[in-house]
Amino acid sequence: MVDRSLLPPSFEEVSGICKEVLDDVIGQKPYQHAExxxxxxxxxxxxxxxxxxxxxxxxxCLCCVVMQTGLGAGLNVSSTCYWDKNTDHTFAYRWESRAVIAVCNVYAISMSGK
Known part of the structure; x- marks a missing residue:
């Protein structure tokens, strides 16, 4: 049996955390440049x-891009890492409200030293 405490987070865990936080922090607020x-x-x-x-x-490591919706502007986010594909992971999560789009890129880097 595999010890889950040693496994990387799943996409479901990462996306759930991102959604919960973005719902709480931004929610349905209108886009406010000053905020x-x-x-x-x-x-x-x-x-x-x-x-x-x-x-x-x-x-x-986490990178989040937040932008206003409805402007007709395109957004392309790309990243790469030099790491161990067997132990390190990346996740991309897109969150959207009526006024705001957020794209979170999460990088999970193993400390196990394998």
């Missing part, structure tokens, strides 16, 4: 805190 920096900083801090709270042997 976006605070929303984004609060969201990445809370998401990282909750991921670390899972107690898994992973370090987490």
């Amino acid at each position: 976006v920096v605070k929303w984004n900083q609060t969201a990445v801090e809370k998401i990282t805190e909750k991921l670390a709270g899972l107690g898994r042997p992973y370090k987490y």
